[in-house]
Amino acid sequence: MKKLINRPQDVVQDALAGVALAHGDRLKVHTAPDYIVRADAPLRGKVAIVSGGGSGHEPLHGGFVGRGMLDAACPGQIFTSPTPDQVLAATRAVDGGAGVLLIVKNYTGDVMNFEMAADLARDEGIVVESVVIDDDVALQDGRHTAGRRGVGATVLAEKICGAAAERRRPLAEVAELCRKVNAGARSMGVALTSCTVPMVGKPTLELGPDEIEFGVGIHGEPGRERRPAASAHDIVAALATAIVDDLPFGRGDRVLAFVNGLGGTPLLELYVVYNELHTLLASRGIVIARNLVGSYMTALDMAGCSITLLRLDDELAALWDAPVVTTGLRWGA
Amino acid sequence: MKKLINRPQDVVQDALAGVALAHGDRLKVHTAPDYIVRADAPLRGKVAIVSGGGSGHEPLHGGFVGRGMLDAACPGQIFTSPTPDQVLAATRAVDGGAGVLLIVKNYTGDVMNFEMAADLARDEGIVVESVVIDDDVALQDGRHTAGRRGVGATVLAEKICGAAAERRRPLAEVAELCRKVNAGARSMGVALTSCTVPMVGKPTLELGPDEIEFGVGIHGEPGRERRPAASAHDIVAALATAIVDDLPFGRGDRVLAFVNGLGGTPLLELYVVYNELHTLLASRGIVIARNLVGSYMTALDMAGCSITLLRLDDELAALWDAPVVTTGLRWGA
Numbered sequence: 109m110k111k112l113i114n115r116p117q118d119v120v121q122d123a124l125a126g127v128a129l130a131h132g133d134r135l136k137v138h139t140a141p142d143y144i145v146r147a148d149a150p151l152r153g154k155v156a157i158v159s160g161g162g163s164g165h166e167p168l169h170g171g172f173v174g175r176g177m178l179d180a181a182c183p184g185q186i187f188t189s190p191t192p193d194q195v196l197a198a199t200r201a202v203d204g205g206a207g208v209l210l211i212v213k214n215y216t217g218d219v220m221n222f223e224m225a226a227d228l229a230r231d232e233g234i235v236v237e238s239v240v241i242d243d244d245v246a247l248q249d250g251r252h253t254a255g256r257r258g259v260g261a262t263v264l265a266e267k268i269c270g271a272a273a274e275r276r277r278p279l280a281e282v283a284e285l286c287r288k289v290n291a292g293a294r295s296m297g298v299a300l301t302s303c304t305v306p307m308v309g310k311p312t313l314e315l316g317p318d319e320i321e322f323g324v325g326i327h328g329e330p331g332r333e334r335r336p337a338a339s340a341h342d343i344v345a346a347l348a349t350a351i352v353d354d355l356p357f358g359r360g361d362r363v364l365a366f367v368n369g370l371g372g373t374p375l376l377e378l379y380v381v382y383n384e385l386h387t388l389l390a391s392r393g394i395v396i397a398r399n400l401v402g403s404y405m406t407a408l409d410m411a412g413c414s415i416t417l418l419r420l421d422d423e424l425a426a427l428w429d430a431p432v433v434t435t436g437l438r439w440g441a
Numbered sequence: 442m443k444k445l446i447n448r449p450q451d452v453v454q455d456a457l458a459g460v461a462l463a464h465g466d467r468l469k470v471h472t473a474p475d476y477i478v479r480a481d482a483p484l485r486g487k488v489a490i491v492s493g494g495g496s497g498h499e500p501l502h503g504g505f506v507g508r509g510m511l512d513a514a515c516p517g518q519i520f521t522s523p524t525p526d527q528v529l530a531a532t533r534a535v536d537g538g539a540g541v542l543l544i545v546k547n548y549t550g551d552v553m554n555f556e557m558a559a560d561l562a563r564d565e566g567i568v569v570e571s572v573v574i575d576d577d578v579a580l581q582d583g584r585h586t587a588g589r590r591g592v593g594a595t596v597l598a599e600k601i602c603g604a605a606a607e608r609r610r611p612l613a614e615v616a617e618l619c620r621k622v623n624a625g626a627r628s629m630g631v632a633l634t635s636c637t638v639p640m641v642g643k644p645t646l647e648l649g650p651d652e653i654e655f656g657v658g659i660h661g662e663p664g665r666e667r668r669p670a671a672s673a674h675d676i677v678a679a680l681a682t683a684i685v686d687d688l689p690f691g692r693g694d695r696v697l698a699f700v701n702g703l704g705g706t707p708l709l710e711l712y713v714v715y716n717e718l719h720t721l722l723a724s725r726g727i728v729i730a731r732n733l734v735g736s737y738m739t740a741l742d743m744a745g746c747s748i749t750l751l752r753l754d755d756e757l758a759a760l761w762d763a764p765v766v767t768t769g770l771r772w773g774a
Contacts (some may be wrong), residue, residue, distance in 0.1 A: 110633040110653065112710035112746060114672045119713065122673070126712030129719045130732050166708040300443040320443065339447045340455070371707040374741050375499040377445035379459030380452065386462045399463050403736075408707050409744065413445060441774045 109309045111409075116306035120163045120185055127170060131435055135173055141191065143198035144170040145180040155273040155282050156180070156202035159211040159266055160195060161218055162187040164305070165326060168263060168405045171436025177270035178434075179208075186305055186408070187327045189217030195225030199234060207235035207279035211265055211286060213258030214242035237283040241265055243293045243416065245354040246323030246331050257325055260366050260416030261293035263404050264428075267437065271430035285427070289418060294351045297331070297414030298343055299324035301372060303407045322346065326370070326407045326414075340377070344384035347415045352392065357417060359393030364418040364428060369403030372411035378402065381413055389417075398428055404436060442642045444742075449639035453496045453518055460503060464768055468506055474524065476531035477503040478513040488606040488615050489513070489535035492544040492599055493528060494551050495520040497638070498659060501596060501738045504769025510603035511767075512541075519638055519741070520660045522550030528558030532567060540568035540612035544598055544619060546591030547575035570616040574598055576628045576749065578687040579656030579664050590658055593699050593749030594626035596737050597761075600770065604763035618760075622751060627684045630664070630747030631676055632657035634705060636740045655679065659703070659740045659747075673710070677717035680748045685725065690750060692726030697733070697761060699749040704739030706746055711735065714746055722750075731761055737769065 113119045120142075127144065128137035136145050143160070150156065159169045160182030169181035179202035182190035199208050208229065212222040219240060226236045243261035247253075265286050272282045299321040302311035305328075312328030313321055320338070323331025338346075357363060367382045369375070382401050389396060397420050405414070418424070431440025446452045453475075460477065461470035469478050476493070483489065492502045493515030502514035512535035515523035532541050541562065545555040552573060559569045576594035580586075598619050605615045632654040635644035638661075645661030646654055653671070656664025671679075690696060700715045702708070715734050722729060730753050738747070751757070764773025 110651070110670045110744070112633070112673045112676065112706060112714050114674050114713065114717075119709065122716050123709050123712040126714070126716035126719070126734070129729075130712065130715050130734050164707070164709060166712075171708070300445070318443070337443045340445045341447050343445065372705045372742060372744070373445060374497070374704040374739055375504070375736075376452065376456045376497060376741070379456040379463065379499075380447070381445050381459070382463050383455050383459035384447075386459070396462075401459070401463050403708075406707055408709070409705060411443070411705070411742065438771050 109304050111306060113306055119306050120183060124183065141194040141197045143180050143182045143194055144173050145198065145201050146173055149179050149202045150204035152204045153206050154204050154276060155206045155279045156204055156208045157211060157269055157273055158195065158198050158202060158208055160190045161213050162189060164408045165405050167436030172266050172434050174434035176274050176430060176432035177266055177437065186307065189215065189221045192221045192224040192228065195222055196228045199225060199229045199236065203234050207237065209269060209279060209282050209286065210236060210238040211262065212238060212240045213262050214240050214255055215252045215257065216254060235279060237279055239283055239286040239290065241290050243290060243295045245294050245350055246296050252329060259297065259326055260295040260368050260405055260414050261290055261418065264293060264364065264366060264416065264418050265289040267432060268424055268427045270432065271427040274430065292419040293416055294354050295414055295416040296347045296350050297324050297370065297412060298322050298347060299370065299410050299412040301411040303328045303371065303410035324412065326405065328407060328410060340380045341384050344381055345388060348385055348388050351415060351417050357394055357419060361394050362397040362420045363394055364398040364420055365396045366400045366416040368405050368414045368416065370410040370412040370414065371403060371406030372409045373413055375402065378413060385415060397425060442637050444639060446639055452639050453516060457516065474527040474530045476513050476515045476527055477506050478531065478534050479506055482512050482535045483537035485537045486539050487537050487609060488539045488612045489537055489541045490544060490602055490606055491528065491531050491535060491541055493523045494546050495522060497741045498738050500769030505599050505767050507767035509607050509763060509765035510599055510770065519640065522548065522554045525554045525557040525561065528555055529561045532558060532562045532569065536567045540570065542602060542612060542615050542619065543569060543571040544595065545571060545573045546595050547573050547588055548585045548590065549587060568612060570612055572616055572619040572623065574623050576623060576626045578627050578683055579629050584662045592630065592659055593628040593701050593738055593747050594623055594751065597626060597697065597699065597749065597751050598622040600765060601757060601760045603765065604760040607763065625752040626749055627687050628747055628749040629680045629683050630657050630703065630745060631655050631680060632703065632743050632745040634744040636661045636743035657745065659738065661740060661743060673713045674717050677714055678721060681718055681721050684748060684750050690727055690752060694727050695730040695753045696727055697731040697751040697753055698729045699733045701738055701747045701749065702736030703743040703745040703747065704736060705742045705744035708735065711746060718748060730758060
C-alpha cells in the first residue's frame with residue numbers, strides 16, 4: 109500500500125488538520141468530537157442541515173459545508189460511522205432556533221448513530237428531523253445495509269435542501285424536499301479497481317485484471333455481480349438501464365444527470381461516460397436538464413464511477429441552480 | 442488496462458463530445474481542428490488568452506476556459522502537443538482586437554507548435570505574445586524538454602493572467618505578469634503509481650510496490666530518482682525543501698501553496714499533504730497567504746501529487762482573488 113499519509117490510524121486527523129489550515133477563513137474544524145462547521149454558524153432563524161458518515165468519500169461531506177449547502181458535517185474514521193456524540197455536538201453548534209435536518213446515508217451504523225443523536229438533541233429541546241437516503245438500485249440489502257444503500261443522491265439532497273434552508277423555508281418543508289429528492293433519484297456504480305483502506309493495507313475487493321464490479325458500494329463492498337471489463341458504452345448502458353428501469357424514468361422526463369468519479373478515475377473518463385449517458389437517455393426521450401460531472405462522492409482510491417439520475421421539476425431545478433459556496437461545490441453569486 | 446473508455450484512439454474525441462454536451466451553455470467545442478472556446482468569444486477590446494497541450498491533464502486546460510481565465514484551450518491527443526492549426530484556429534476565434542497571449546508549457550512539441558501558430562497568426566495581423574512556463578525544479582532537461590518542464594505554475598498563470606485580461610489590462614502587461622508568475626513559482630511532484638496511456642495499454646513507468654518516483658513529470662516521465670515509499674511527512678519535506686531552496690523562498694515570504702493531485706490520489710490525502718506543507722513552511726517563516734488543494738493538473742490515473750509555491754505580492758493576490766467562472770475553477774460573483 110502506497111499512500112500520501114503518515115500513520116494509517118492518523119489519516120482522518122491529519123486531513124482534518126489540513127482542512128482547518130486551508131479553509132479556516134470559512135470553516136471551523138472542531139476536534140474531539142470531530143465536526144466541520146460553517147464559520148458563521150449558528151444562523152438565527154435558518155434551518156440547519158447536518159450530514160456526515162465515514163471518511164474516505166471526500167469532498168463528501170466536509171467539502172459541502174458552507175452557504176447554500178450544509179451547516180455541519182461529522183466525519184467518522186475511514187468508512188466508519190460518526191459517533192452519536194459527534195452528531196449531537198454538531199447539531200447543537202448549528203441550531204439557530206429553526207430546527208435541524210439530519211441527512212443520513214442508509215448504512216446500519218449511520219442510521220443508528222444519527223438516530224441516537226437525534227433523540228439526545230430532542231431531549232435538549234432542539235427540533236430535529238432526519239431523512240435517510242437510499243438511492244442505490246444495485247442491491248436490496250448489502251453487507252452494511254438493511255434496504256438500499258445511500259449514494260449519489262446524498263450530494264443532490266444536500267445541495268437542494270441547503271438552498272431551501274438558505275431561503276428560510278421551514279424545517280418540515282426542507283425535510284419533505286429531502287424525501288422528494290430521495291424518492292426521485294436512483295444511482296448505480298461500477299468499480300474497475302478496489303480501494304485500499306489505510307488501516308487494512310490491502311485491497312478490499314479482489315478484482316482480476318479484466319474484471320469489474322458492477323453495482324459496487326462506496327466502501328468497496330460487493331455489488332450485483334462480477335463482470336468482464338467492457339467499453340464505456342456497454343458499462344453506461346448497463347448502469348443507466350438499471351437506473352432508468354427502476355424508478356422508472358420515462359419519455360419526457362427532465363433529469364439532473366450526475367456522473368461521479370470514485371476517487372481513482374480521471375476527469376477525462378468521466379466525460380466519456382457523460383457522453384455515453386447523454387446519448388442513451390436521448391434515445392429514450394429523457395432530457396438532461398442539469399448535470400454534474402466530477403469526483404464528489406469517492407471511495408478512497410477506487411477507480412470507477414457512479415451515475416445518479418434525479419427527476420427534476422421547476423422547484424428542484426431552481427434550488428439546484430441557487431448559489432452554493434463550499435470548498436467542494438461552488439457557483440453563483 | 443481497465444478504463445472507462447471506448448476505443449483508445451477515440452478517448453479525446455469522446456471526452457470532448459461529453460464536454461460539449463455537459464457545458465454547451467458556456468463553452469463551444471470546435472472540432473477538426475479541436476479547440477474549446479468561451480461561448481461569448483471574441484470579446485472586443487479584451488486581451489484573449491489561449492493555452493493547450495496534450496490531453497490527459499484534465500481539468501487543465503479545457504476546464505479553465507471561461508470568464509476570468511482562458512478564452513480558449515487546444516487539446517492535443519493524450520500527452521501529445523496540439524498542432525499549429527489548432528492553436529491558430531483558436532487564436533483567430535478569440536482575438537478581439539487587443540491581442541492574444543499564448544501560455545505554453547515547456548515541452549519541445551508544445552513550444553514548437555505554439556511558436557509556429559504564433560508566427561502564422563502574426564502573418565494574419567493578429568498581435569500575439571507567447572510565454573513559456575518552466576517551473577519544475579526536478580530536472581534541468583527531461584525526455585521531452587530542453588530546460589525545465591512546465592507544470593503547476595501553468596494553472597496559477599492562467600488564473601492570474603485571466604483576471605488581468607478581464608480587467609482590460611493591455612497585452613504587454615498581461616504577458617509581463619505571466620513571466621512574473623513563472624519567475625516566482627517553483628514546483629515538484631511525486632508519483633506513487635504510474636499512469637497508463639490508453640493507446641499504450643501498459644504503465645508508462647515501472648514502479649515496484651514499495652517505490653515512488655521523486656520529481657516525476659506529468660506524462661509519467663522519470664524524475665530525479667526512484668526512492669523507497671515514505672510517509673507524507675518525509676515526502677513533503679523532500680518536495681518542499683527542493684522547491685524552497687531553488688528560488689529560494691525565505692523567511693517573511695507570502696506564498697500561494699498549490700497541492701495538486703495527479704489524478705489517482707483522493708482528496709483526503711491531499712489534505713494530509715497540505716497539513717505537512719503548512720507546518721514545514723511555518724517552521725521556515727514562510728506564510729501561506731492563499732492555497733489551492735485539489736486535482737487540477739493531472740497525469741491520467743497516476744497516484745501522487747505535486748506542490749507548487751508562488752511568491753505573492755498584493756497585485757498577484759488581488760488577481761488570484763478575482764472572480765473566475767470555469768468548469769474547473771470557480772469563485773466570486
